[in-house]
Amino acid sequence: MSKVQIMTGNQAAAIGAMLSNVQVVAAYPITPQSQLAEIMSQYIEGGKLRAEYVRVESEHSALTVCISASTVGARVFTATSANGLLYMHEQLHWAAGARLPIIMCCVNRGVGAPWTIFNDQQDSFSQRDTGWIQIYCRNNQEILDTVIQAYRIAEKVYVPVMVCFDGFVLSHTMMPVEIPDAGKVRNFLPPYKPHTILSSEDPRNINPVLFPWRRENSEGILCDGYMEMRYKLQAALENAREVIMETDHAFHEVFGRKHGGMIWEYKTEDAELILTGMGSIASEATTAADMLRAEGVKAGAVGIRVFRPFPKDDVREAFKKARAIIIFEKAISYGYEGGLCSDLKSAFYGTDIKAPIHGYVAGLGGRDVKARELAEAAKASLADMKAGHIEKNTTWLNCHTG
Amino acid sequence: MPENLFKLNAKEYILPGSRACQGCGLSLAYRYMLKALRENTIVTLPACCLCVLQGIYPSTPVMIPALNNSFASTAASASGIVAGLQALNRSDTTVVAIAGDGGTFDMGIQSLSGAAERETDFIYVCYDNEGYMNTGTQRSSATPLGAITTTTPILTKQQHKKDFIKIVEAHDIPYLAAVSPSYPIDLYEKFVKAKKIKGTRYIHMHIGCPPGWVYPPKDTVKMGRLAVETGLAVLFEVEDGKFRFTGRSKTIAQKGNRLPVINYVEKQGRFKKMNIEQLNQLQVWVDKKWDEYMRRAEG
Numbered sequence: 001m002s003k004v005q006i007m008t009g010n011q012a013a014a015i016g017a018m019l020s021n022v023q024v025v026a027a028y029p030i031t032p033q034s035q036l037a038e039i040m041s042q043y044i045e046g047g048k049l050r051a052e053y054v055r056v057e058s059e060h061s062a063l064t065v066c067i068s069a070s071t072v073g074a075r076v077f078t079a080t081s082a083n084g085l086l087y088m089h090e091q092l093h094w095a096a097g098a099r100l101p102i103i104m105c106c107v108n109r110g111v112g113a114p115w116t117i118f119n120d121q122q123d124s125f126s127q128r129d130t131g132w133i134q135i136y137c138r139n140n141q142e143i144l145d146t147v148i149q150a151y152r153i154a155e156k157v158y159v160p161v162m163v164c165f166d167g168f169v170l171s172h173t174m175m176p177v178e179i180p181d182a183g184k185v186r187n188f189l190p191p192y193k194p195h196t197i198l199s200s201e202d203p204r205n206i207n208p209v210l211f212p213w214r215r216e217n218s219e220g221i222l223c224d225g226y227m228e229m230r231y232k233l234q235a236a237l238e239n240a241r242e243v244i245m246e247t248d249h250a251f252h253e254v255f256g257r258k259h260g261g262m263i264w265e266y267k268t269e270d271a272e273l274i275l276t277g278m279g280s281i282a283s284e285a286t287t288a289a290d291m292l293r294a295e296g297v298k299a300g301a302v303g304i305r306v307f308r309p310f311p312k313d314d315v316r317e318a319f320k321k322a323r324a325i326i327i328f329e330k331a332i333s334y335g336y337e338g339g340l341c342s343d344l345k346s347a348f349y350g351t352d353i354k355a356p357i358h359g360y361v362a363g364l365g366g367r368d369v370k371a372r373e374l375a376e377a378a379k380a381s382l383a384d385m386k387a388g389h390i391e392k393n394t395t396w397l398n399c400h401t402g
Numbered sequence: 403m404p405e406n407l408f409k410l411n412a413k414e415y416i417l418p419g420s421r422a423c424q425g426c427g428l429s430l431a432y433r434y435m436l437k438a439l440r441e442n443t444i445v446t447l448p449a450c451c452l453c454v455l456q457g458i459y460p461s462t463p464v465m466i467p468a469l470n471n472s473f474a475s476t477a478a479s480a481s482g483i484v485a486g487l488q489a490l491n492r493s494d495t496t497v498v499a500i501a502g503d504g505g506t507f508d509m510g511i512q513s514l515s516g517a518a519e520r521e522t523d524f525i526y527v528c529y530d531n532e533g534y535m536n537t538g539t540q541r542s543s544a545t546p547l548g549a550i551t552t553t554t555p556i557l558t559k560q561q562h563k564k565d566f567i568k569i570v571e572a573h574d575i576p577y578l579a580a581v582s583p584s585y586p587i588d589l590y591e592k593f594v595k596a597k598k599i600k601g602t603r604y605i606h607m608h609i610g611c612p613p614g615w616v617y618p619p620k621d622t623v624k625m626g627r628l629a630v631e632t633g634l635a636v637l638f639e640v641e642d643g644k645f646r647f648t649g650r651s652k653t654i655a656q657k658g659n660r661l662p663v664i665n666y667v668e669k670q671g672r673f674k675k676m677n678i679e680q681l682n683q684l685q686v687w688v689d690k691k692w693d694e695y696m697r698r699a700e701g
């Protein structure tokens with residue numbers, strides 16, 4: 001039986017992990033993730049979930065515990081934010097390189113120095129190139145559903161998945177969320193099968209030192225070198241698109257909800273202006289689009305749900321008819337522009353999409369961004385574009401740059 | 403319990419042809435350690451010389467499954483293996499974390515302390531070759547006073563070795579032991595005992611390293627013995643807080659025939675720049691540590 005409850009994003013993530021029957025949880029508290037770590041311990045101590053909870057002394061160890069437990073065949077879960085995620089950096093690469101289907105929630109928060117506990121996406125953005133799949137959620141229902149979907153995706157492609165959602169904006173905001181039926185989730189998620197079994201009958205040395213070249217094993221079979229293994233990780237991410245799409249379809253069939261797979265679209269059919277972003281700011285952009293429509297601008301919105309693998313084909317299709325593109329981002333690649341902005345521009349290279357693109361950096365360290373402000377920014381950009389300013393430096397929204 | 407070497411587990415878990423240097427004390431110690439632990443063991447290890455001994459993909463000379471991990475994470479990795487096996491109802495497997503002195507005294511201290519405090523059911527082994535050997539003999543906090551390393555090339559190490567065993571003991575773990583591969587039966591028996599105990603167990607192995615310590619590879623067993631005979635390495639165990647000398651150290655404690663540290667120091671090229679003042683300081687330091695052990699053995 002499905003039921004609707006009012007809950008925070010952290011709670012939704014915890015329920016998603018519980019319904020996925022995770023077997024080992026390791027987490028270290030950090031605002032705004034802490035509540036998620038606490039709820040998981042309540043589930044486990046209270047007997048609602050049969051799992052081992054390792055109360056580690058650091059995030060580096062949290063991910064290490066997940067790496068090792070996943071290697072021996074347990075379904076694992078962790079969550080963190082900001083500096084906690086940065087502290088895991090070495091192990092993020094390790095998890096992806098070892099091809100382990102670990103699921104981690106990143107409750108997005110700005111990173112120090114100086115300290116901020118408030119939301120932006122610089123934390124997960126800065127981990128973009130660690131080989132993880134990254135999915136950004138726009139509401140609490142999507143968080144719960146995405147955690148479940150993430151296990152199915154990760155365990156098929158053997159790549160870890162980071163489920164990202166905005167700190168406070170979602171993590172601490174109550175929304176109605178439908179809780180899927182536990183039995184149906186069990187059917188949706190087949191048991192996890194590790195890619196390698198650790199046993200003394202067939203002893204193996206996992207994640208050893210490699211030479212740059214390929215080498216024969218004792219049976220004379222030529223085995224991968226480091227570069228072949230890296231290529232396979234890249235191929236796995238590229239091929240993950242199909243699994244992500246299939247998972248969203250299958251989820252829709254069983255639970256009646258879909259979240260768009262790689263991206264989602266809002267009133268784009270006839271849109272001349274498309275606003276885009278990731279997570280809750282993209283959701284805010286839908287309201288901004290409605291405001292613009294009320295003023296006679298044919299506006300729509302696209303949410304980039306999966307940031308890695310980058311949804312190149314999907315955005316080419318979605319932005320095909322756009323005459324103006326405006327990107328709102330809660331992160332920046334210092335010294336250049338927002339990473340999503342660069343990625344979209346490169347995705348359009350060689351296509352017929354020649355629409356001007358303006359990038360905005362917004363909401364860093366929790367700076368408020370309202371739909372009205374997004375709409376005003378979009379209007380200003382449109383005016384600029386009409387005046388022939390196709391190129392424009394990144395604009396810092398609601399920021400005193402003078 | 404085996405009286406002599408012939409009674410040890412005859413099975414070999416390390417096939418000939420490992421990538422360790424000739425005369426490596428770690429090869430000896432690892433061999434006896436695995437004989438004592440036998441099958442149904444999972445080893446986890448960080449970057450270190452053991453990682454090289456374990457072989458280059460896709461071959462390994464080691465017949466026990468092993469998981470390589472990053473430098474700081476050995477004990478956390480063991481925690482993950484233990485939790486994973488527990489969740490899968492496979493908790494009869496012995497989980498062993500093994501790291502060098504760098505991966506233990508320095509970078510691994512946090513995850514080891516965390517795992518011990520959580521009373522994780524595993525054996526932690528530190529093989530102490532007194533330096534970062536894998537990266538070319540740099541100084542670690544386990545390097546003794548007066549030793550030349552590649553990062554103390556002119557002045558030699560200016561500080562004493564960190565008394566890491568004391569730090570581990572402060573975690574009140576059920577079993578702690580110090581061993582040397584120069585005394586394989588003592589080493590073997592301690593691992594056999596550790597395997598039977600539940601909770602966090604810690605075994606410290608003093609490991610001779612010919613290139614790092616600068617002595618001929620054939621002298622590894624001799625160097626290990628001299629370390630014990632001078633009291634620079636002490637064979638003991640602490641079971642539920644009760645200290646006990648074992649093997650050769652026990653005989654030395656009874657007979658009072660401990661050798662001066664010069665007998666050990668003069669045999670190794672790494673101490674060739676040691677001055678008389680440092681030598682005296684090292685002797686005073688060893689005497690003080692030895693006296694502490696003697697008091698504990700009597701008390």
Ligand SMILES: Cc1ncc(C[n+]2csc(CCOP(=O)(O)OP(=O)(O)O)c2C)c(N)n1
Nearest residue numbers: 449450451473502503504505533534535536
């Ligand atoms: C985070 C990190 N920093 C540095 C290194 C480089 N590194 C690899 S092994 C090693 C030293 C290992 O020393 P120790 O633990 O004493 O083992 P030994 O090599 O002496 O056997 C270092 C510094 C690394 N692998 N990871």
Ligand code: SF4
Nearest residue numbers: 422423426451535611
């Ligand atoms: S450097 Fe020393 S510890 Fe490392 S393999 Fe060689 S002899 Fe053994």
